[in-house]
Amino acid sequence: MNRSPLAQPFPAMPQIAGVVPRVARAGYKNWDRCDLTFFEFVEGTSVAGVFTRNICCSAEVEFGRGQVQLGQARALVVNAGNSNAFTGIRGREAVEQIMGQVASQLDCLPSDVFVSSTGVIGVPLPLDKARHGLAQAFASSACTWQEAAEAIGTTDTFPKGVTASAMLATTRVEIAAIIKGSGMIAPDMATMLGYIFTDAAVSSQFLQHCLDAANKATFSCITVDSDTSTSDTVLAFATGRAGNETLVDFDSPGADAFAAAIHDVCRQLAHLVVRDGEGAHKFIEVAVTGAQDDDSARRIGLAIANSPLVKTAIAGEDANWGRVVMAVGKAGEPADRDRLSIGFGGTWAARNGLPLADYDEAPVAAHLRGREIRIDADLGIGGGRATVWTCDLTHDYIAINADYRT
């Protein structure tokens, strides 16, 4: 698969004290690459997580949901090439074996070991490959962030990493994060798995609070094809090695700065997933204003962003605002046709339910020829607003997904 035309270069990323990433070749598929990633954390690392709402979730997600309640982590293992989803009791056994093997190695509790898997569905993770891959990882030296980002990827066309920092009183804390996903969304090889690492000392409760809040406005506001993975997971780990004197917690000094940095990282990660959306040629930002409330605005934004007719219109560089009107109307949210305004790239095409008499399509046409597209929908009935992100729907999407398994 060719590198996405929307790809961004892998950034310079800081070391995170207390985190050691390593990669190994488990050989989950017949390929010549690292496909097992092992992150070791110092004792005292706190953890938070958000998971897919898909009812048919994987064993990894079921375990993970329980583990984040305990709030502590010593390791994370990511398997690429096999999602281990829809594999019944054998799927659970595979996760338990990995947790046990790592717990023995690090002399920690199995519940301190987080596991994620991404890849083909319905095939139990091969136990022997996982065991040998892990043993290989234990014996390896640390890898770079980019090597880790590449090893967790599957159909991704470029490795994805972002970084941020925050000042807590006089202490600077660092955040490094990687993500995989090419589609939010696909249950096969395109599951979204994101990992955030920080050296800050943070309570697991506050870390969870930051992640939940950021998730709502970032990962929950992106869509590639409206499908929801059985394995989507974002985990945040905080090692506490930065030396900030006061634990970051609700109402502690620097709590707002830390939360803002986590939000920034999540937004960047979410955008990278859209930029690697299957077949994407254009990055689309949908800004909804004037809705009844923010939640309503978000649902309207997702209705627009999920509409195949809107996404194909953008692929065709066609300022077809009628399709945006249709998507607003089908969202099932409060709206008034005669107050609705639609614009592209800052130019209104229709205002208050009517096409603009002096609408000049030229600047809109020029905007739509670009890579970064902006759609505005103003409902005109309230103060609710939300921004969601998606990509266009192209022939490449069909080619990728109609020919994937065969």
Added chain:
Amino acid sequence: MNRSPLAQPFPAMPQIAGVVPRVARAGYKNWDRCDLTFFEFVEGTSVAGVFTRNICCSAEVEFGRGQVQLGQARALVVNAGNSNAFTGIRGREAVEQIMGQVASQLDCLPSDVFVSSTGVIGVPLPLDKARHGLAQAFASSACTWQEAAEAIGTTDTFPKGVTASAMLATTRVEIAAIIKGSGMIAPDMATMLGYIFTDAAVSSQFLQHCLDAANKATFSCITVDSDTSTSDTVLAFATGRAGNETLVDFDSPGADAFAAAIHDVCRQLAHLVVRDGEGAHKFIEVAVTGAQDDDSARRIGLAIANSPLVKTAIAGEDANWGRVVMAVGKAGEPADRDRLSIGFGGTWAARNGLPLADYDEAPVAAHLRGREIRIDADLGIGGGRATVWTCDLTHDYIAINADYRT
């Protein structure tokens, strides 16, 4: 656009006493074809209708909703090439002009005149073209059903008609129906407009009851691309000229037979729309069983039928049952991963949450190479069942919709 590979020949259709169809050239677009269809009904014709739930609906739909409450009809005018949607007060004026012109001609109430329009959005229907087209229609002789079916079409690749009959005591009543739509769904040229005509004498209340019941299991169970048109309309007209002695009504003799015939007609019409789905190469039936209840089964079926990943897998003739699992899981309905079974063409690929050990993909692969595809999903938790219909998602869909307006 090439004729759909799933097209069916236009059937022999009976005359319906009390209905005269005529076509004319209003010239709503720069094309050489009839684009205005005028149906005249005898006095005493009862009417029922179902309409899009899209909040941004057209003026035609707003008027129609009120008119069916009155229960009587003398005429129907269908404009093709311009949907008159999102055109504000000028859109309402156009509908009122048509209603007034026909009412003068037939010496009836404007509210007895139903109007539908389909085509590009955001451009008010040209009043002069509508006026001249109608005058031309008044002066024309009756046309055939096929000519009417062709005149109401826009992006349709074949004209669509179906017929049925029912015995009411010793009287045979006839039903003839036409529909347009190529996509359920698209707001541009692919609005679904369906019209059912019968010579039976039926109370408008019972006719509405039959149409509502049939709609729930037919038009509401098809999807091409999950988008909802601003103009979708299905109307049923009953002229009463068959001579059935007892008005068909709730609990009247023959009521069940008549309701069954309406249901049959609606199912056939709905299937024809899917068979002309934009870019469709395969007709897909999704049968959901074992759900908590029928409504839950229908929502799960639509989640499967709307999933781009399922639809592209079928396009690729790929028995990717993992994508069906994903779609079940994302539907938000009660489900238990470990009781779920998925099959294609009558062969189970996974049962009770596990891939079948002895799964033979050969008969499934052969089934998927055909035109008529069946997907089974058994939830294993209750007695709820539903069947929905869709088509595959192909390169032709992208070509049609990325290049439509430009």
